[in-house]
Amino acid sequence: MIISVASGKGGTGKTTVATNLAVSIGSDVQLLDCDVEEPNAHLFINPVIELSKKVYTPVPQIDEEKCNFCKKCAEICRFKAIAVIKETVLTFPELCHSCGGCVEVCPEKAITETGRELGVIEIGHRNHLSFAHGRLRIGEAMSPPLIRKVRSYTRSDQFTIIDAPPGTSCPVIAAMKGADFVLMVTEPTPFGLHDLKLAVEAVKILEIPTGLVINRSDIGDDGVRTYAKTENLPILMEIPFDRRIAEVYSRGRLVVEEMPEWKERFIELYRHIEELIHCQNNRL
């Protein structure tokens, strides 16, 4: 079972929910932090890192000895990552999306592939919790391939929680696609509602069942609750604005460990999600 914890807007408490949920469930759980531009789940989990390795994506390199400057590579590239100017072929690796199209069309077999570093992936554990995250290289613009690499560590024998990046663009889709459930963390403010609507629309396209956690639930207004009712989105947990929770968070600690009364609530959240997934599967 894969649960992706997402949020349209950053700063809603997504990582707090993902980490506390993962730790509450117990054994046979893995947490994949796919927020590769700004991974921070490790600050709360403090995993023992066992493996660290660089991740590369293929980009073209040209053998100008073989090239006849026909421009077929430049014509097929939708991302302007190759240009042929007179008898010179220029490549722009940072623009390349690694589709392999140029390699395929080259009539002279003048294009081979080399690697552009995307970032680093780190694998570890904390007691019985398996952990993996990616760190995007500074200056690297494409995070989905690194997110997919982190997700390749999904183990079918474990319950998987994905901490997705915020937003509604390609990176979050890469972190949600194929999940059994998307847990959307939001806050009851006009900004929270605006970004929640965008995120829910994206999840609808992916046809994944969704539920909400409302963080700082006793501030703001009723807009999110009204929207949830209209869209038939279950509100699975509400976390009030509590100075003690904020203090625990600011010390890099887990709420379920510092305030044990929350552990049962997170276990309850997990059970509720499990029920919703079973109901969905029975309907299919």
Ligand code: SF4
């Ligand atoms: S397709 Fe191959 S032969 Fe043609 S310009 Fe590109 S690299 Fe050269």
Ligand code: SF4
């Ligand atoms: S691999 Fe695809 S994106 Fe990259 S340069 Fe070749 S055609 Fe362009």
